[in-house]
Amino acid sequence: MPEAVAMREAFASTLVELAATYPNLVVLDGDLANSTRAEVFEQHYPDRFLEMGIAEQNLVGVAAGLATVGFIPWLSSFAVFLVNRDLDQLRMVVAQPNLNVKIGAGYSGLFTARTGKTHQEVSDLSVMRAMPNVTVVAPADAVETRLAMQAATANPGPWYIRLVRDPTPVLFGSDYQFIPGEVVTLRSGTDVTIVGTGVQSVRALGAADLLAESGISAEVLHAPTLKPLRPDVLIRSAEKTGHVLTTEEHTIIGGLGGAVAEILGEHRPTPLSRHGLMDLYLESGSNDDLLEKYGLTPRHIAEAARALLRRD
Amino acid sequence: MQTAVDQELLALRKTAREARRLVIQAVHHSKAGHLGGPLSAADVLTALYFKILKIDPERPHWSDRDRFIMSKGHSAIGLYAVLALRGFLPVEELQTFDQINSRLQGHPDMTKLPGLDMSSGSLGQGLSPGVGMALGAKLLGKDFHTWVMLGDGEIQEGQIWEAALVAERYNLDNLTAILDYNGLQQYGWTVSVANGKRQPRISIENPRQRWEAWGWNVLEMDGHDIGDILETCQKALTVKNKPTLIISRSIKGKGVSFMENDYNWHSKVLTDAEFAQAMTELAQPVEGE
Numbered sequence: 001m002p003e004a005v006a007m008r009e010a011f012a013s014t015l016v017e018l019a020a021t022y023p024n025l026v027v028l029d030g031d032l033a034n035s036t037r038a039e040v041f042e043q044h045y046p047d048r049f050l051e052m053g054i055a056e057q058n059l060v061g062v063a064a065g066l067a068t069v070g071f072i073p074w075l076s077s078f079a080v081f082l083v084n085r086d087l088d089q090l091r092m093v094v095a096q097p098n099l100n101v102k103i104g105a106g107y108s109g110l111f112t113a114r115t116g117k118t119h120q121e122v123s124d125l126s127v128m129r130a131m132p133n134v135t136v137v138a139p140a141d142a143v144e145t146r147l148a149m150q151a152a153t154a155n156p157g158p159w160y161i162r163l164v165r166d167p168t169p170v171l172f173g174s175d176y177q178f179i180p181g182e183v184v185t186l187r188s189g190t191d192v193t194i195v196g197t198g199v200q201s202v203r204a205l206g207a208a209d210l211l212a213e214s215g216i217s218a219e220v221l222h223a224p225t226l227k228p229l230r231p232d233v234l235i236r237s238a239e240k241t242g243h244v245l246t247t248e249e250h251t252i253i254g255g256l257g258g259a260v261a262e263i264l265g266e267h268r269p270t271p272l273s274r275h276g277l278m279d280l281y282l283e284s285g286s287n288d289d290l291l292e293k294y295g296l297t298p299r300h301i302a303e304a305a306r307a308l309l310r311r312d
Numbered sequence: 313m314q315t316a317v318d319q320e321l322l323a324l325r326k327t328a329r330e331a332r333r334l335v336i337q338a339v340h341h342s343k344a345g346h347l348g349g350p351l352s353a354a355d356v357l358t359a360l361y362f363k364i365l366k367i368d369p370e371r372p373h374w375s376d377r378d379r380f381i382m383s384k385g386h387s388a389i390g391l392y393a394v395l396a397l398r399g400f401l402p403v404e405e406l407q408t409f410d411q412i413n414s415r416l417q418g419h420p421d422m423t424k425l426p427g428l429d430m431s432s433g434s435l436g437q438g439l440s441p442g443v444g445m446a447l448g449a450k451l452l453g454k455d456f457h458t459w460v461m462l463g464d465g466e467i468q469e470g471q472i473w474e475a476a477l478v479a480e481r482y483n484l485d486n487l488t489a490i491l492d493y494n495g496l497q498q499y500g501w502t503v504s505v506a507n508g509k510r511q512p513r514i515s516i517e518n519p520r521q522r523w524e525a526w527g528w529n530v531l532e533m534d535g536h537d538i539g540d541i542l543e544t545c546q547k548a549l550t551v552k553n554k555p556t557l558i559i560s561r562s563i564k565g566k567g568v569s570f571m572e573n574d575y576n577w578h579s580k581v582l583t584d585a586e587f588a589q590a591m592t593e594l595a596q597p598v599e600g601e
Contacts, residue, residue, distance in 0.1 A: 088434050
């Protein structure tokens, strides 16, 4: 197994790193800095760490105000609060005025320290993708998290970065380049295309190994950016394999599956199956138990790919 | 004999009257828009933009300018009228209010009109960006002041109180909120019905105690007395270590007899006869004229 690093640790260290380059970078926390690890930033830059308390609506509004006077505010809270409680705030004072606010959406997906459905954010990609002006990124690992945060800080406008709490395998080496909007080919294949986003792309590679054992050649693509999402790599791969499976630690409605179905439906209709969470809320449990029960392991992805191929 | 101060106050009263006339004309022209709130805020907006705010219409993006946020965004036309009179946009442009391709959206859109420091419309959200601007000024070591106009209806929104708490926590004495306390909202709570006429009231009594309990300095003024407005706003600028709330006692629909204190004129289209009467009333001499 490759080394595992938590995205939240990369979130914190990258904030510290960026702060040296960007004197106008500030961090606004919603009383979760010891969870999101923004506490590390406070230790380095106490004057640029702004505690907003348990008041997420105001958190977003204050960030918007700071952005108008030249700051680059990074938000530190949980995805579930930022996307849901702050939907109207993100819409009206961040996305509509296209302000330079960076949303560090911690604890997305299933890994929330057994806190259950109230804290598991599994529809953020659908919601944020539908919000004009917002760039939406779900990095696959700590390396890509750092690169995506660098890109977010360097490019004006609202960015949503989907972060995971617990250590996940490091997929990319130091030579990896993150290009916003671009789909990355992780592995070439000829029989079926598996497109992942976020940490699920790592599990898609595991599925490709399992499929190879039974003689199925899977091409694995990684779509770190949900919006914008460039269609060219997706279309070429669909033309080559003739079968496309999307997989995400997220509802199958409107996220990666929705985005890929939209692109292929318009440009290159291809037999397609969406794998992910089946329009439901989850529960408390260990990470492994959740992945197993809700069908997000490499084995489950491989089964979905075989089922897609059997449709012929 | 008129002193220079008297002349200045008279000029501001006449400007506020002109702003009211422009509001009525724009809303009548577009056949849509809010009236009660813009009219209750007209004197305060005039005093701010002509006397209090450190601004330059030639440089709407000047980084050291004072900031103003119209949190009750449905009073946009009141703000546009005063901005036009102050030179931020041509007065004739007010006729485009609410219409397609206009910079003058139904609610303030900072991406369209230079001079708007924040977009607003969904209520209860304006104080938070004001906190951000004031906090930003402190971090930057700049001395610009941030002003936020709140509606008395919109402070029912919980986010206002989140912002109030944080403003106090960071000792934002460079932030002043003005509460347009006209006592009416779009519908409100029914307190009585007489002769088939419904009498509503806002359920935010005692704003002084509420804001003082939140750690704010609280001042009060007559929101239609230009002299009182200037004096109170100047006083707010001298307060140290605390944000200030100014309770601006006002009359919804102020200046047009049949609109005053009638919640039905929150947002309503004028008939031509009503328009003519409103314009006649708003042609009457102001105090001292």
